[in-house]
Every structure is written in structure tokens, then in C-alpha cells.
Amino acid sequence: MSTEMQVFLLPDLGEGLTEAELVNWLVAVGDEIRVDQPIAEVETAKSMVEVPSPYAGIVAVLHGEAGQTLDVGKPLISVAPVGASVAVKPEPEPAEEKVPAAPAVAVAAETYRTEEKAGSGNVLIGYGTSGGGEARRTRPRKMSGGSAVAVTSEPDFAQLSLSRTRIPGKLSAVISPLVRKMARDHGVSLDAVPGSGESGLILRRDIEAAIGGATRETAPVEVPAVTQSSSGVQPSTGVQDARTGLTVASRTPVRGIRKAVAANMTRSRSEIPEATVWVDVDATALLEMRAELKKRDPHGAPGLLAFIARFVTAGLKKFPELNTRFVTAEDTAGGVMQEIIAFDGINLGFAAQTDRGLVVPSVRNAHLLNARELDTEIRRLTAVARDGKATPTELASGTFTLNNYGVFGVDGSAAIINYPEVAMLGVGRIIDKPWVVDGQLAVRKVTELTLAFDHRVCDGETAAGFLRYVADAIENPGTVLADL
CATH class of the missing domain: 3.30.559.10 (Chloramphenicol acetyltransferase-like domain)
Incomplete structure (x- = not known):
């Protein structure tokens, strides 16, 4: 196995495609991965694919965030050899009120992992060698030379920083970036969403229910029909179109297929x-x-x-x-x-x-x-x-x-x-x-x-x-x- 950091560049996933949108990471910094293990879900102009890693080792750097468009040939992931020291960057401290660690946080953490595994809700393409194992966290262990591996172990969810919102009478939290992105893309205010998870945790199904309710409430309004999708329809902001004098109903990014x-x-x-x-x-x-x-x-x-x-x-x-x-x-x-x-x-x-x-x-x-x-x-x-x-x-x-x-x-x-x-x-x-x-x-x-x-x-x-x-x-x- 190589002793140097290896950088995997985003490959051309079709015929001459120049870019792809990063939908979701399937691994995290500190994970130990194997050759051909899916590491990310991306949407190209032709299809949705899972990108496999050509390297085995420890995930050192993820070059991009969900929702970002990456150019073919640019770094996608950096992989360090097993045994290398990899530091996991802590989540930034949220501006909202922190909640003390409690047993419910551990439950919320497990829910977070489940939500992340569920992905964006789209069925993705298998790409590369099949074989579905999940990325696994590695804990510090002794090497033959007696030194301990410094790869970060499974995070302490008691210290996990949660992005929280307040709902009168109960605590509500969102800890999945996919859920936050879904709410943002569909113009759903988290303040108005009751969480169905433990301790009021807002899950993806809660956002989907809110989206469905919003659709039913606005159905009688006669506006141009706009299909909402994971690509993200930006809701109306009341801006008036200069040429027609009409209020802009929505803006839909043109990407993917x-x-x-x-x-x-x-x-x-x-x-x-x-x-x-x-x-x-x-x-x-x-x-x-x-x-x-x-x-x-x-x-x-x-x-x-x-x-x-x-x-x-x-x-x-x-x-x-x-x-x-x-x-x-x-x-x-x-x-x-x-x-x-x-x-x-x-x-x-x-x-x-x-x-x-x-x-x-x-x-x-x-x-x-x-x-x-x-x-x-x-x-x-x-x-x-x-x-x-x-x-x-x-x-x-x-x-x-x-x-x-x-x-x-x-x-x-x-x-x-x-x-x-x-x-x-x-x-x-x-x-x-x-x-x-x-x-x-x-x-x-x-x-x-x-x-x-x-x-x-x-x-x-x-x-x-x-x-x-x-x-x-x-x-x-x-x-x-x-x-x-």
C-alpha cells in the first residue's frame, strides 16, 4: 500500500462530461475505505451515479460539499494510508442555544446516520465494482512499531453540535444536512415544522409532509405550474420582472439532465x-x-x-x-x-x-x-x-x-x-x-x-x-x- 497521500480526481462519468453535482458523501473524514467502495453520489448531465474509490486507506479530505458542482479532473477526495494521522474538523458552533448532552442525543445521532444513509431519496446508479459494505470508523489501535494510529475514532455524540430551532412547548432539532437542504430547497421554514423524532428531532418525513401540506394549501392559487425537485426550486421573493411587470413566481436552476x-x-x-x-x-x-x-x-x-x-x-x-x-x-x-x-x-x-x-x-x-x-x-x-x-x-x-x-x-x-x-x-x-x-x-x-x-x-x-x-x-x- 502506498505510504503517501493519494488524491482522487473526479473522473469523466460519461461521454465528455465536464462537471457533476455532488449530491451526497457516502464517507466521512476518518473513515477507512477499500478499493471500489462507493464514496459519493453525484448527478451528471446524463444520470445519477455512485463514484467508487480507486484507493484504499483513510479518508483525509473531502473536496466539496453536498449541492456543489465539481469540475471533472479536479480533486474529489484525498486518501491517506492506514495508520496515518487524520484530524476530523469539528462542526462550527451554532448561534442558537446549545442543549446539554442527554441520552436523547445518542438516539438523535443514530437517526442522523440513518437519514444520511437514506440519501437524497433518489435511486442512484451502481458504478464500479459491486459489493455494498458501509464505510467503517476505525478506532486507535497499536501498530507493530508500538505507535498508536491517530485516526479519529467515532465522534463523541455527547459533544455533537446541533442546529436547533425553537417550537413553543418543545425542543426541535435538525442534525441532518440533507434535511436542512430539502427544507431550504422547498422554502419550508423549520420554525413551523413539528419534529416526529426523539426530543422533537425533525426528520426527512417531516419535511416531506410539510412540502405536501404547502402544496395542498397553495393549490387553489392560479400560478404557472413549476415542478419541484431535488435540483431546488427557489420560491417567490416578491421580485417584479422588469420586462413583463409580473411578480416572479420562482427560479429553477437548470442543471442535471x-x-x-x-x-x-x-x-x-x-x-x-x-x-x-x-x-x-x-x-x-x-x-x-x-x-x-x-x-x-x-x-x-x-x-x-x-x-x-x-x-x-x-x-x-x-x-x-x-x-x-x-x-x-x-x-x-x-x-x-x-x-x-x-x-x-x-x-x-x-x-x-x-x-x-x-x-x-x-x-x-x-x-x-x-x-x-x-x-x-x-x-x-x-x-x-x-x-x-x-x-x-x-x-x-x-x-x-x-x-x-x-x-x-x-x-x-x-x-x-x-x-x-x-x-x-x-x-x-x-x-x-x-x-x-x-x-x-x-x-x-x-x-x-x-x-x-x-x-x-x-x-x-x-x-x-x-x-x-x-x-x-x-x-x-x-x-x-x-x-x-
């Missing part, structure tokens, strides 16, 4: 000369085929999106120009070099709406999967994305995106291409429409397909050929699937 979406869409619009083609499609035969499969196997029939995904991968094999990437770089002579990079395979992304925003997980090597296998993988990725467990690789490796916005009840969309891909296929809702079949007017199940594509990688003929192939596959699914 929303920040990534904003940057990605802006870059797509500014760099990609996109064009759009669309076509109405009779999906009656596809719906009838799936209904028949569902009769035979009620639980194993693939969903409609899986069939369309199968048609898309087959179409991309025939029109590979839409499964590429356009790259601009500087050549050795200092000039500009442009390339179209083709891929030996298809990673099919699909748009999934989650509580944290729109994400695009991708089915890797989708061209190798049949409709049933695609259905299984789409369902799995949708579940992990909504639970916040999708890995950066699953969220950032797509080569083409399929967007089923029909689930939101709309027919079409002028989609923005998911940069750095070069095309996106959108599927609208399937509805009854009058349709001419064999010269006769009939009511059919019709949907609209919309293809947005980068005009630098192909012309309209290629885009139209791909779109027509997928449309024909939907209208004659039995014939196409038999050929796949």
Missing part, C-alpha cells in the same frame, strides 16, 4: 442542417397481427414499439447513411477536416420520459435482436431509466433514435435530432381515419411517421427510401418479418 438536454438540443439546432419528411401509414395489419399473437401468448407478445424497432433496424441496414455520425475536426495542416463515420452495428435509442426529464437509453447491438428480444430490452431499459439506474453507457451510446411521442396523444412533431446522431424517427398516435382500400373507403388504424435527418450525410432520396421501407413494413408486417 435538463441542463444536458438544453445544451444538446441547442448544439443540434446550431450545427445540424436538418430536414424532415413524413408519411401517413395504415397500421391496421400490424395491430391485427399483434392482437392474434396476444391471443396465443397473452404475456409474451411483443409491444408495437418492438415491432417498429425491428423494422427500423432492418431499414438502417438498407440505408446505413442514417446510422452514421458527421464529424468536423482540425487536420494536421491546421485546416478543417470533415468525416462521416459509419458503424458496424446499430445501437437503437428510444426516448423515455422520467421524473428527472427526457432520457434516451439505447439498445446495444439492436440489429442482432428479434422483436421479442427487442421488447424485453426496451422494457428493461425503460424501467432502469425511470428508476434512475441507467448507466452512462446505456444513456450515451445510441446511433439512431426512435421516438414514440404518440403515447402523449399527438400525431406528429418537428423533432430535434439527438446530437451527435444524424437522424430520428418519430411515431405519432394510432387513430381511426378514413382510408381508401382497394378503391373503397374504409376506417383504418392510421399513424404518422416523421423522419428528421442531417442533410449533410444524405439526400432526400435516401431519407424517403428509409421512411418508405419502415412504412411498408408496418402496412405488411407478415411479409417483412418473414424476410428478416
